[in-house]
Amino acid sequence: MKRIAIFGSTGxxxxxxxxVIAAFPDxxxxxxxxxxxxxxxxxxQIGRFLPETAGLAFPPAGYARPAVARFLQGPDALEQACELxxxxxxxxxxxxxxxxxxxxxxxxxxxxxLLANKEALVAGGELVMGLxxxxxxxxxxxxSEHSAxxxxxxxxxxxxxxxxxxxxxxxxxxxxxxxxxxxxxxxxALRHPNWSMGRKxxxxxxxxxxxxxxxIEAAHLFSMPPERIQVxxxxxxxxxxxxxxxxxxxxxxxxxxxxRLPIAYAMSYPERLPLPxxxxxxxxxxxxxxxxxxxxAFPAVRLGHEALRLGGVAPAALNGxxxxxxxxxxxxxLAFPDIAELAAAAMRRAAGVALTLENALAADAEARAYxxxxxxxx
Ligand SMILES: NC(=O)c1ccc[n+]([C@@H]2O[C@H](COP(=O)([O-])OP(=O)(O)OC[C@H]3O[C@@H](n4cnc5c(N)ncnc54)[C@H](OP(=O)(O)O)[C@@H]3O)[C@@H](O)[C@H]2O)c1
Numbered sequence: 001m002k003r004i005a006i007f008g009s010t011g012x013x014x015x016x017x018x019x020v021i022a023a024f025p026d027x028x029x030x031x032x033x034x035x036x037x038x039x040x041x042x043x044x045q046i047g048r049f050l051p052e053t054a055g056l057a058f059p060p061a062g063y064a065r066p067a068v069a070r071f072l073q074g075p076d077a078l079e080q081a082c083e084l085x086x087x088x089x090x091x092x093x094x095x096x097x098x099x100x101x102x103x104x105x106x107x108x109x110x111x112x113x114l115l116a117n118k119e120a121l122v123a124g125g126e127l128v129m130g131l132x133x134x135x136x137x138x139x140x141x142x143x144s145e146h147s148a149x150x151x152x153x154x155x156x157x158x159x160x161x162x163x164x165x166x167x168x169x170x171x172x173x174x175x176x177x178x179x180x181x182x183x184x185x186x187x188x189a190l191r192h193p194n195w196s197m198g199r200k201x202x203x204x205x206x207x208x209x210x211x212x213x214x215x216i217e218a219a220h221l222f223s224m225p226p227e228r229i230q231v232x233x234x235x236x237x238x239x240x241x242x243x244x245x246x247x248x249x250x251x252x253x254x255x256x257x258x259x260r261l262p263i264a265y266a267m268s269y270p271e272r273l274p275l276p277x278x279x280x281x282x283x284x285x286x287x288x289x290x291x292x293x294x295x296x297a298f299p300a301v302r303l304g305h306e307a308l309r310l311g312g313v314a315p316a317a318l319n320g321x322x323x324x325x326x327x328x329x330x331x332x333x334l335a336f337p338d339i340a341e342l343a344a345a346a347m348r349r350a351a352g353v354a355l356t357l358e359n360a361l362a363a364d365a366e367a368r369a370y371x372x373x374x375x376x377x378x
Contacts, residue, residue: 003031003086004114004267005053007078007102008093009045010038012198013116013142013259017091018045020264023276028267031087034077036094039063055081078102082109089267091142092117095200096323097316097364100124104357107131107139114266116142118217119323122307123316123360125220139221140266145214146221147262148240148253153222154270155251156243163244164218165252167234168293168301169194171206174235178297182337186330194237194257203326207339208298213322215304216315226308231301233291238280256280300340303347310351313363317350318343320364324371334375346370 004021008014009030021028030049035042037058046054046066055072056063065071072080078098082090082105089112092099099117104124106113108131115121121128132139141147145166153161172191173181189206190199197205204210211231218229242252255261256278264273293301300322307315321343328334334342346367353359 001026002028002088002267004028005032005034005081005084005087005090006030006093007034007081007090007099008036008095008116009033010035010041011093011095012196012201013091013093013263016260017093017263017267018049020260020267020273020275021049024273027273032081032084032090034072034081034094042066052086053081053084079105082106082111088112089114089138091263091267092120093142095119095198097123097319097361100128100360101357103128104131107135107137110135110137112138112140114140114142114263116263118143118213119319121217121220122213122319123364124355124357125216125315126355127357127360129220138269140269141217141221142259142262142266143214143217144257144259144262145241146218147265149218149222149243151253151265152241152243152251156245159245161222161224161243162246163228163230164222164224165230165232165242165244165250166211166214166218167232167237167239167241167290168208168211169205169237170233170235170293171208171210173206173297174233176297178337181297182335184336186332189329189336193235195259197259199330200323200326203329203339204322207300207336208293209300209303209322209339209343211293211301212304212307213319216307219304219308226305229305231293233293235289236285238285238288239290254280298340300343303340303344306344307347310347312351312355313353313359314347314350316355316360316363317367318347320367321346321371324368325375328371328375338375342371342374343367345374 032053034055053070055077091114093116099120103120237257325339
């Protein structure tokens, strides 16, 4: 029985992880459930999964402590949870840079991390990977593209990959021009054609900033230089990513768009579980399409490569600026194209500062403040 701690249990990834746990009750249990502010859903999850520990970072006024052996409450609930024992792996599925300190601490303590929170690797890539290596602690990708690459790499033998191909759905605005993108609304950005995800990552998909963050994530996870990571738009979201080898062989992982597969693979690695659900029927497909991203309309897509070349805290600044831009866009206070523009400017301002945890968090805060100061009303 593997006891999983779920950081972000009320979110899109957290809820799907609990579906996997519910489907394999003799394999997994939820040792710890931690959420932000969704008290009713956390309560329901506690009643169903009976964790030893639960926590809520931002409880509503008058919130009554639930019936669990240990309850963590307050903005530092995430950090407190990292200090506990009683679970065998932590699925880090909180959104945003809030995950960075937690991921570092878990790795320092030798607790295997199942990583959905890409922002931690974006903001602190070398730190996170350095800790995983130094402590010999597993860090398994949950992001579907990185899980796909990780799965393909199981067949590598002694061969180093030559190139990584990250696929992107293109989001709800694929095909729109820069002028048309200036008029899109938050509601439109939140309507993803293929995936049902949290609000922040859904906007990142629409701007294609998600792919920039994933390029940085892939570079760190798989020690790949940016020039050997290619982004390809694939609107069907069937090919989840691919790896090219020296002889030209391209290995890809295919499947229906369902995050339960990469979540379950990270939870049970190296074993594959008999997941319930639909299977991909190749004969039912109407073709698979691939094209280059439109970098003119979606300039965010190339910012991951630039951030990696700038190095230091530039990726942390890109990430922090983007997080603030997304908040402002969703609040109707920023035009959609300004997300990429302000994030790029914040990233370039941060160039030249070496990466430490404190520097990354300072660059994150500074980038947010810069966006706030520059943002013009939408
Ligand atoms: N969704 C996907 O399909 C998908 C795919 C690939 C990668 N990812 C990555 O996975 C991460 C989570 O994405 P998501 O779509 O699941 O996001 P989400 O639906 O917005 O969920 C975020 C979760 O984090 C919790 N949370 C936020 N701040 C917290 C804090 N300070 N302390 C404790 N809990 C906190 C939220 O709690 P409340 O809701 O209770 O406030 C919620 O449970 C992101 O980094 C995203 O990029 C997601």
